[in-house]
Amino acid sequence: MRFHTRKWVKPEDLSANGTLFGGKVLSWIDEEAILYSIIQLENKRVVTKYISEINFMSSALEGDIIEIGIEVVQFGTTSLTLNCEVRNKMNHETIVMVDHIIVVNLDEKGQPKPHGKSKVEYVKDRLKKEQEEKKA
Template sequence: MRFHTRKWVKPEDLNPNETLFGGRLLAWIDEEVALYTLIQLENKRIVTKFMSEINFMSSAKQGDIVELGIEVVRFGKSSLTLKCEARNKMTRETILTVDNIIMVNLDENGKPAPHGKTQIEFVKDRLAD
């Protein structure tokens, strides 16, 4: 799994227990998988269709750094299925895992559309063409 994004836990990210609010972490994950999918499918019209069970294993405190890792599970006809792990860079503990996040590629009318992709592409390889 590749960890591309880091988030710094600030006071506005905390719950009443003074640990990272789970909803904030899920928003970070949703944004990160959307950006990843947009880049992979080369289409800004993508939506989150499904998130499987979310397994919270630990937390983070103010000042900690959270890393988000994403891995492609499967390319569908009009979708991309990913898995995600968030980990605390300071304690090295996994904060949560999400085994299946399905992102859907849309056409200009907002309907699912085939994307034609079958494997991960890196921007540096696209630029080499």
């Protein structure tokens, strides 16, 4: 799994218990899943359709740095299924695991649209391919 984003746990991210608020983590996970999907599907019109069971395993404290990792589980016709791990960079403990996050690719009218993707692509590879096509 690749960890794409780091977040610094600040006072406004804490619950009444003084630990990282679960709702804040879920918001970060949803945002990261959407950002990852926009890049993979090359379309800014994607939405979260489903988030499976969320397993909170530990927490974080103010000042901790957490990492959010996203991995593709499956490419559907109009969807992308991801899993996610959030871990505490300070103590190396997993904070949250999410087995399935399904995002759907949309057209201009907000309807599901086939994305034509079948494997993970990296931006550096796309740029290299574009440069090679321009030279040809």
